[in-house]
Amino acid sequence: MTVLDARLPLVFTAVAIFYLCILYLPSGYYRSYADPEPTAHQFDYKNSSFDWASVSLRHPIAQFTSLPTESSSTLPLVQYDFASSTKKPSRARIKLIAERRSQVKAAFTKSWQSYKRHAWLFDELTPVSGHGKNSFGGWAATLVDSLDTLWIMGLKNEFYEAVAAVAQLDWADTKDTACNFFETTIRHLGGLLAAYDLSHEEVLLRKAVELGDMLYVAFDTPSHMPPFWFDFQKAKDGMLVAGNHDPSASVTSSSLEFTRLSQLTGDHKYYDAVTRVTRFLEDSQNFTRLPGMWPTFFDMQNVDKERIESGQTSLSWENGFTLGALSDSLYEYLPKMHSLLGGKDPVYEKLYRGATEVITEHILFRPMVRPSGQSSATNILFAGTVWVEDNGLRLDPEGQHLACFVGGMYGIGGKLFQEAQHVELGMKLARGCAWGYSAFPTGLLPEIFGLQPCSTAGPCDFEPHNGADHDSQQPLHSRMGFTHARDARYILRPEAIESIFYMYRITGEDDLLDIAWDMFQAIRQSTETELAFSAISDVTETGETAKLDSMESFWLSETLKYFYLIFSEPELISLDEFVLNTEAHPLRRPRSR
Ligand SMILES: *[C@@H]1O[C@H](CO)[C@@H](O)[C@H](O)[C@H]1NC(C)=O
Ligand SMILES: *[C@@H]1O[C@H](CO)[C@@H](O)[C@H](O)[C@H]1NC(C)=O
Numbered sequence: 285m286t287v288l289d290a291r292l293p294l295v296f297t298a299v300a301i302f303y304l305c306i307l308y309l310p311s312g313y314y315r316s317y318a319d320p321e322p323t324a325h326q327f328d329y330k331n332s333s334f335d336w337a338s339v340s341l342r343h344p345i346a347q348f349t350s351l352p353t354e355s356s357s358t359l360p361l362v363q364y365d366f367a368s369s370t371k372k373p374s375r376a377r378i379k380l381i382a383e384r385r386s387q388v389k390a391a392f393t394k395s396w397q398s399y400k401r402h403a404w405l406f407d408e409l410t411p412v413s414g415h416g417k418n419s420f421g422g423w424a425a426t427l428v429d430s431l432d433t434l435w436i437m438g439l440k441n442e443f444y445e446a447v448a449a450v451a452q453l454d455w456a457d458t459k460d461t462a463c464n465f466f467e468t469t470i471r472h473l474g475g476l477l478a479a480y481d482l483s484h485e486e487v488l489l490r491k492a493v494e495l496g497d498m499l500y501v502a503f504d505t506p507s508h509m510p511p512f513w514f515d516f517q518k519a520k521d522g523m524l525v526a527g528n529h530d531p532s533a534s535v536t537s538s539s540l541e542f543t544r545l546s547q548l549t550g551d552h553k554y555y556d557a558v559t560r561v562t563r564f565l566e567d568s569q570n571f572t573r574l575p576g577m578w579p580t581f582f583d584m585q586n587v588d589k590e591r592i593e594s595g596q597t598s599l600s601w602e603n604g605f606t607l608g609a610l611s612d613s614l615y616e617y618l619p620k621m622h623s624l625l626g627g628k629d630p631v632y633e634k635l636y637r638g639a640t641e642v643i644t645e646h647i648l649f650r651p652m653v654r655p656s657g658q659s660s661a662t663n664i665l666f667a668g669t670v671w672v673e674d675n676g677l678r679l680d681p682e683g684q685h686l687a688c689f690v691g692g693m694y695g696i697g698g699k700l701f702q703e704a705q706h707v708e709l710g711m712k713l714a715r716g717c718a719w720g721y722s723a724f725p726t727g728l729l730p731e732i733f734g735l736q737p738c739s740t741a742g743p744c745d746f747e748p749h750n751g752a753d754h755d756s757q758q759p760l761h762s763r764m765g766f767t768h769a770r771d772a773r774y775i776l777r778p779e780a781i782e783s784i785f786y787m788y789r790i791t792g793e794d795d796l797l798d799i800a801w802d803m804f805q806a807i808r809q810s811t812e813t814e815l816a817f818s819a820i821s822d823v824t825e826t827g828e829t830a831k832l833d834s835m836e837s838f839w840l841s842e843t844l845k846y847f848y849l850i851f852s853e854p855e856l857i858s859l860d861e862f863v864l865n866t867e868a869h870p871l872r873r874p875r876s877r
Contacts, residue, residue, distance in 0.1 A: 342522025466534035478869035576642030691783030727806025778842035
C-alpha cells in the first residue's frame with residue numbers, strides 16, 4: 285500500500301473542494317489554490333482624495349471587448365526541466381550559488397535601508413548625497429517598485445512596513461500637473477499588481493484599482509489611444525488628445541498591466557482599452573515602411589484602418605526601426621501577452637511572428653569579434669537600428685544596453701511558439717550583451733556603443749577600424765571590436781542580466797550562472813557608494829569611476845531581482861506560473877485546466 289492509497293479519500297475531498305471553489309470564483313479571476321491567503325494584517329487605508337472612477341468620460345465606449353474565454357490547449361512549458369535533468373549540480377556548487385544569492389540580497393538590503401533612512405516615500409534615493417528626489421509624481425516610486433522584490437527575498441517585515449505606506453498613498457497628492465502614462469503604468473501599477481499577486485494583501489489591489497481607474501482615463505481621447513503625458517486637469521475635463529509623434533513603446537506597453545487588472549477585478553474595461561491598441565498594431569503591421577516592424581514614433585491621433593491602408597498616416601513616412609529606446613517593450617509584450625492570456629487570443633502570436641521574421645533578417649547582426657585573452661565569444665549577436673532610405677535599408681550597427689532584453693524575448697517566444705531557432709537566437713543575443721560587459725575596463729556595457737557588422741554567414745574576421753591595429757595602443761574595447769561608446773554611462777540597467785536570467789531558466793545552461801556572477805561583481809565594484817549604488821558616467825574609465833548620484837527604481841525592481849532569481853531555485857517565480865512586465869513585476873498567469 286502506498287502512502288497515497290491511505291490518503292485517497294482526503295485527496296478526493298480536497299480536489300472536490302478545489303473545483304467547487306473555482307466554480308464560484310467570478311469569471312476572469314484566476315486565484316490558485318496554492319497561493320497564500322490574505323493575512324490578518326490590518327492596514328490603515330486612506331482613499332485617494334479624488335475618485336477617478338467617477339469621472340464621466342467624454343468619449344465613452346458603447347460595448348467592452350471581454351477577456352477571451354474560449355478554451356485552448358495548454359501552452360508549452362517555458363522553463364527547462366531542471367527536476368529531471370541528469371546534470372545535477374554538486375553540493376559545493378549549490379553552496380557557491382547560495383553564497384552568491386546572499387551577496388545579491390546584501391546589495392538589495394543596503395540600498396533599501398538607505399532609501400528608508402534618507403528618502404522614505406520619495407521616488408528615488410540619491411545614492412551619493414543621500415537625499416530624496418521626486419521624478420515620477422512623488423508617489424514613492426522606489427517603494428512601490430520594490431514591494432515584490434522584498435517579498436521574493438523573504439524580507440517580510442520590510443514588505444509589510446512598505447504595504448502600510450502604500451495603503452496611505454494618494455494619487456491626487458502630487459506637485460506635478462501630469463504624469464508619464466508609460467512609467468506610471470509599468471512601475472506603479474505593475475508593482476502593485478505583482479505585489480498583490482504574490483501576497484494577496486487586499487489593500488494592494490485596492491490601490492491598484494484606484495490607480496488603474498486614473499490611468500484608464502488616459503484612453504478617453506478622440507482616438508481612444510493614450511497620450512504620452514497624462515495631464516490631470518485635461519483628463520478631468522475630457523480634453524485629453526493622443527499624441528501625433530509619441531515613442532511607440534510608451535503608448536503600446538500597458539497591455540499586460542491592464543489585462544491583469546481585468547483578470548483580477550472581473551471588470552473588462554481595462555482589457556477593452558488595451559485591445560484597441562492591439563487592433564491598431566494589427567492594422568498597421570503590414571503597412572509600415574518596413575512591414576512586420578513598427579516605426580519608432582507613432583501618430584496615435586490617426587489610427588483609422590482605412591487611412592492606414594491608404595498611406596495617409598505617418599506610418600508611410602516614419603523610417604527608423606529599432607528594438608532599443610522608444611520601441612523596446614512594444615515587441616517584448618507580444619509573447620508576454622500570449623503568456624498572460626494563456627494563448628487565448630491568437631493575434632499576439634501573429635504579431636510576434638510577423639515582427640521577428642523581419643527583426644531576424646534585418647535588425648540582428650553578428651559583430652566582428654577579435655577574441656582577446658580567455659574570451660572567445662564568436663557565436664554572438666546584437667540588435668541594431670535600421671533606416672529605410674530611398675535606396676534601400678541601412679543597418680546602423682549601434683547597440684544599446686536597453687536592447688539587451690531581446691535575447692529573453694526570443695527565448696520566451698521560442699518556447700511558447702515552439703520555434704527552437706528562436707531559443708538559439710536568444711542565447712546568442714544574451715551572450716552577446718554579456719560578452720560586451722567583459723570588453724570594457726569596468727566590466728560594464730555602456731548605454732550606447734558601436735560595433736562593426738559582419739554578414740550573417742561566412743567568416744567574420746576582425747578588421748581593425750580606422751587602420752588602428754597596434755594592440756597595446758588601443759583601449760580594450762577597441763581591441764575587441766567596439767568602434768565607440770557614444771553614451772558611456774552605465775545607469776544600473778537590468779536588460780543584460782534579464783536575458784541571461786531568461787536563457788538560464790529556459791535552457792538550464794550552467795555557465796550562465798558564472799557569467800551572471802561576473803556581471804554582478806563588476807556592477808558592485810564600479811557603482812557601490814557608501815549608502816547604496818549609483819549610475820556612473822563612463823564605463824571605459826579605469827580606476828575610480830565617476831558617480832552620477834542617481835539610482836533609478838529599476839535597480840531594486842529589476843536588476844537585483846534578476847540577479848537574485850538566477851541564483852535561486854528555478855521554482856521561485858517560475859516562468860510557467862508568472863510573466864514579468866517590462867519593470868520585472870511578476871504577474872500570475874492563469875492556470876490551464
Ligand atoms: C473610498 O472610496 C470608495 C470608492 O470610491 C468608497 O466606496 C468608500 O466609501 C471610500 N471610503 C472612505 C473611507 O472614504
Ligand atoms: C502580414 O502579411 C503576412 C503575409 O501576407 C500575413 O501572413 C500576416 O498575417 C499579415 N499580418 C497582419 C498583422 O495582418
